[in-house]
Amino acid sequence: MRLLFNQIxxxxxxxxxxxxxxxDQTLYGEFHGLTINASLRGGQVYFAENExxxxxxxxxxxxxxxxxxxxxxxxxxxxxxxxxxxxxPEVQEWxxxxxxxxxxxxxxxxxxxxxxxxxxxxxxxxxxxxxQRKGVARALIDAVKEQAAxxxxxLSCLLPTNELRIDIFKKLGFEVGxxxxxxxxxxxxxxxxxxxxxxxxxxxxxxD
Numbered sequence: 001m002r003l004l005f006n007q008i009x010x011x012x013x014x015x016x017x018x019x020x021x022x023x024d025q026t027l028y029g030e031f032h033g034l035t036i037n038a039s040l041r042g043g044q045v046y047f048a049e050n051e052x053x054x055x056x057x058x059x060x061x062x063x064x065x066x067x068x069x070x071x072x073x074x075x076x077x078x079x080x081x082x083x084x085x086x087x088x089p090e091v092q093e094w095x096x097x098x099x100x101x102x103x104x105x106x107x108x109x110x111x112x113x114x115x116x117x118x119x120x121x122x123x124x125x126x127x128x129x130x131x132q133r134k135g136v137a138r139a140l141i142d143a144v145k146e147q148a149a150x151x152x153x154x155l156s157c158l159l160p161t162n163e164l165r166i167d168i169f170k171k172l173g174f175e176v177g178x179x180x181x182x183x184x185x186x187x188x189x190x191x192x193x194x195x196x197x198x199x200x201x202x203x204x205x206x207x208d
Contacts, residue, residue: 016160019185020099022091030086034079035060035124042066043123046143048136056131059140060123064153090186102181103158103193115156119197120148122157141172141198149200159196174198 021027039045039060048057084092122144127136141155148155159169159176166176174196182192 014160015189016191019183019189019191020095022088022186024087027083027086030083032124032126034083037079039123046140048127048131048140050131057125057127057136057140059125059137059144061144062121062123063147064117064119064151088186094186099183102183105181118153120144120153120155122155125157137168138172145173145198145200153200155198155200157196159194160191169196172198173200 017028017031018025021031035043036045036058039062043060043062043066046059046061047055050056080095084095087095122141125137125140145155155174157169157174159165159174169176175198177195177197180192180194182190184190
């Protein structure tokens with residue numbers, strides 16, 4: 001799975017991923033693979049394939065009735081334990097003293113347990129660069145949106161708020177919250193995190 005993510009992400013430089021890996025592109029796939037590991041314990045992974053059955057997109061979801069990684073007794077460290085030592089010491093310190101505490105603060109406010117249990121949580125969404133803007137991400141969202149609409153549930157995600165990513169998620173139907181938390185990398189680069197929500201429209205059923 002790490003190789004799969006590396007193959008999809010290797011040509012693509014994303015500010016958020018670059019910052020949290022300390023700029024080490026060999027760790028891009030492993031960082032995103034953390035969400036796969038978490039989903040194997042309680043979430044769901046959706047794949048998109050091309051005509052040659054090659055994986056071109058991945059979405060990691062946690063359904064309302066499934067435990068979110070934050071609800072693990074060991075917290076996020078159960079997955080981060082093997083990953084953090086591979087980062088440079090100053091990046092490890094940034095994770096421990098800056099990124100994780102502020103994420104918990106944002107998630108604690110926006111993703112309180114009762115809210116998390118009432119929504120589908122999108123943990124990760126990745127599309128191979130050559131297949132971007134071709135409907136792959138929308139198909140991965142729509143697969144869950146249909147299920148959510150049937151059960152009256154909303155969708156939500158934690159979103160790095162660069163203009164391109166915000167524009168993409170707005171086109172996918174998400175409303176992006178005004179509350180954001182700014183993060184600065186070890187080198188001083190800034191990115192913001194906010195929460196996006198989508199309330200699927202319920203299609204009216206025809207009369208028998």
